Amino acid sequence: MEPILRADQHKEADIRTSENGIPSLVLMERAALAVVDVLEEEEFDLSDVLVICGTGNNAGDGAAIARILTERGYGATVFAAGDEKKYSEQMKTQMMVLTHYPVKVLRGDFPVEGYTLIVDALFGIGMHRPVTGNYAEVIEAVNDSDLPVVAVDMPSGIHTDTGAVCGVAVRADLTVTFTTGKAGLYLYPGAAYAGRVLVRKIGIPVEKDMLRECPLFSLDETDLKLLPARNESGNKGTFGKVLVIAGSEEICGAAYLSAAAALKSGAGMVKIYTDEKNRTALATLLPEALLSVYTSKGWKPESLLENLKWADAVLIGPGLGTGEISKKILTTFLKSGWKKTTVIDADALNILARHEELISLIDFPVTITPHLMEMSRLCDYSVEEIKKELVYVASKAAEESGACVVLKDARTVVALPDGRSFLNLSGCSALSTAGSGDVLAGMITTLTMQHPDLPVPPQALAVYIHGKCGELAAEKYSAASATAGDLLEFIHRFL
Ligand SMILES: NC(=O)C1=CN([C@@H]2O[C@H](COP(=O)(O)OP(=O)(O)OC[C@H]3O[C@@H](n4cnc5c(N)ncnc54)[C@H](O)[C@@H]3O)[C@@H](O)[C@H]2O)[C@@H](O)CC1
Ligand SMILES: Nc1ncnc2c1ncn2[C@@H]1O[C@H](COP(=O)(O)OP(=O)(O)O)[C@@H](O)[C@H]1O
Ligand SMILES: [K+]
CATH class of the missing domain: 3.40.1190.20 (Ribokinase)
Incomplete structure (x- = not known):
């Protein structure tokens, strides 16, 4: 029996773990390493990976993924779709760190040509309103691209707890999600957008008392x-x-x-x-x-x-x-x-x-x-x-x-x-x-x-x-x- 946490419970688990002494950046590093490990295990063509990033910590994961890919000898480009002024603290740090690595950072028009894989790090569990405007255009371009797509934590645009499409959503072949599964990855239509789902533990414990309110589980x-x-x-x-x-x-x-x-x-x-x-x-x-x-x-x-x-x-x-x-x-x-x-x-x-x-x-x-x-x-x-x-x-x-x-x-x-x-x-x-x-x-x-x-x-x-x-x-x-x-x-x- 495995718990399936809601977005609010995931946030609580993240915060608790940081307060317990494991800094957020360490968790982010572990999340990014877990994704890159999966990309290697699944034998994707990693010669030219395009990582699309928003402004929050999901984007921070994306930037760290791009960095680790280049450390391992692969090619990575970050497409920074979000407004820099809105970056979360960790995303700011990740983008600063990135300047010391051979990762290209692009802004403006969405570059679809010449890549071998797209990593979707626009939004994770923090998406809180329907996707519109520039982000919606980027997601549509991703879906039109015919490239394999791996989503980080959630396919961007899918509601974490219900699986609803919030305006428009990334259609992924694979979603690597952290700590526990999310209902939105298993319930339709979200399940169809998530593709295959792999859950990776990144050192965030799920403590019993966090499951007090309407806990959801799955059996295996x-x-x-x-x-x-x-x-x-x-x-x-x-x-x-x-x-x-x-x-x-x-x-x-x-x-x-x-x-x-x-x-x-x-x-x-x-x-x-x-x-x-x-x-x-x-x-x-x-x-x-x-x-x-x-x-x-x-x-x-x-x-x-x-x-x-x-x-x-x-x-x-x-x-x-x-x-x-x-x-x-x-x-x-x-x-x-x-x-x-x-x-x-x-x-x-x-x-x-x-x-x-x-x-x-x-x-x-x-x-x-x-x-x-x-x-x-x-x-x-x-x-x-x-x-x-x-x-x-x-x-x-x-x-x-x-x-x-x-x-x-x-x-x-x-x-x-x-x-x-x-x-x-x-x-x-x-x-x-x-x-x-x-x-x-x-x-x-x-x-x-x-x-x-x-x-x-x-x-x-x-x-x-x-x-x-x-x-x-x-x-x-x-x-x-x-x-x-x-x-x-x-x-x-x-x-
Ligand atoms: N803090 C932690 O302990 C960890 C966080 N992790 C990652 O962090 C993610 C959660 O990060 P956040 O809470 O920062 O949230 P997200 O990065 O998922 O999204 C929030 C950001 O997107 C913007 N946003 C939300 N909905 C939008 C919309 N419809 N249109 C435009 N902008 C929108 C918000 O303004 C905010 O900047 C997880 O999904 C996971 O990928 C992982 O790194 C694991 C550890
Ligand atoms: N696409 C699907 N994937 C998985 N399970 C399904 C799917 N469609 C139907 N089911 C399951 O099949 C069963 C159908 O039950 P029900 O609608 O009562 O059918 P009937 O009245 O004909 O026996 C339910 O257990 C439902 O969960
Ligand atoms: K995502």
Whole structure:
């Protein structure tokens, strides 16, 4: 688990480290050395590097990078795009030092010809307003240049915390960022501008108390080791019974995908509670699952209540429909006195959005798994607004509702009521396919039921694994051809 600091937290970490006795110029030197090391490791053509600099400390990094490049025998030119009068103290020092090194410094018109690489050091985490005027022209010229571009800390013009393009932004092939990743490098559109992201530590510690307010984290494969080994002496009862309340007269596939994913994730038993019409298809597709069916005309609450007595966890919603019968099922469930593991997905969320009185019945811990449209129906924000402030919306919803909110998009955020959020960095467009969310819901249900006490939320682990399954499916079938069913094939690699 790695923290992802916001711009204000990065600034605090920088200041603290300087106050603790490591001068800013030392940190800047380490930042610049880290970038030059990466440029060498990645085997860029460094014979004629153009470093574009603004006025702040990001520019200071740039000037130091140019100097170190020439020390190592490469060619470097600084294009000083900013007004000298506005230079930060460190940038002033760096430009003074530069006069003793064979680095050309250019001002005025942007020189595009003859360089082998552009290093973008216009703005880093200190960018605080939309980019306009001369800077915007420089960025457009960089983007038009066809040269490889490496961004220092942030691609200039990308908002550090949201990934928004502030007017115009540099399109980098690679971003070398310092201390921790930044949400803006991972959230779209920022992620597309950042290119590949490498995080380099430069001696700035992230102290625990800095993570007090709404901390954001990401998981990686080392976190999978937190999952305990399967108990060899267990039986199907030990590994938990999942009741999947899913499917409707018209929809069968969602019930299959979510139930299959719950089984593949290690549940001992899975029972699907669904419309009678799905019986044959489900019995054929997934003989391992138990079935309990109802007809919309003859539905009685008792059958659901009996099944709830049997279950250790409930997933409700995939393909459930939003009609009268579905609403009755959801209402009965919410009034049943159920308190165990619960995942509310898809149509169950749509019913809640339409019938807000039902939300007040949820007085037990739940996980909700909305995509943007479902989230928009549940809160006061439009899809566009949610997309722009994914982390904020998810954490606010978790805090206000007391639910674990899994807000699904190209980057998914898992937000907990205690204020922690997790930004998922695995996955690819192979997951943008019908039914992929159903698979995720099944995975989340089993992992949340089985591992309530891990140091990381099981929901975030499930999202991470789901993303990895998408990557493997893309490798095998291509991102375009992979289907939600293909994801099931890869769950076993991680559990
Ligand atoms: N101080 C430290 O401890 C360290 C700082 N580092 C670097 O310093 C950067 C942060 O430096 P700063 O806080 O000086 O901020 P930046 O250099 O990122 O940007 C701030 C400067 O850009 C100007 N500016 C911001 N938005 C603008 C806009 N839209 N149009 C025109 N001008 C704009 C500001 O007036 C200011 O001069 C980091 O991203 C990192 O690259 C690194 O050297 C690591 C250590
Ligand atoms: N471009 C993408 N990159 C990574 N993950 C994606 C992308 N597009 C979609 N996903 C993931 O795929 C899943 C889609 O879920 P959802 O929208 O509920 O689909 P469905 O309702 O068809 O099952 C979510 O987990 C989402 O995060
Ligand atoms: K930059």
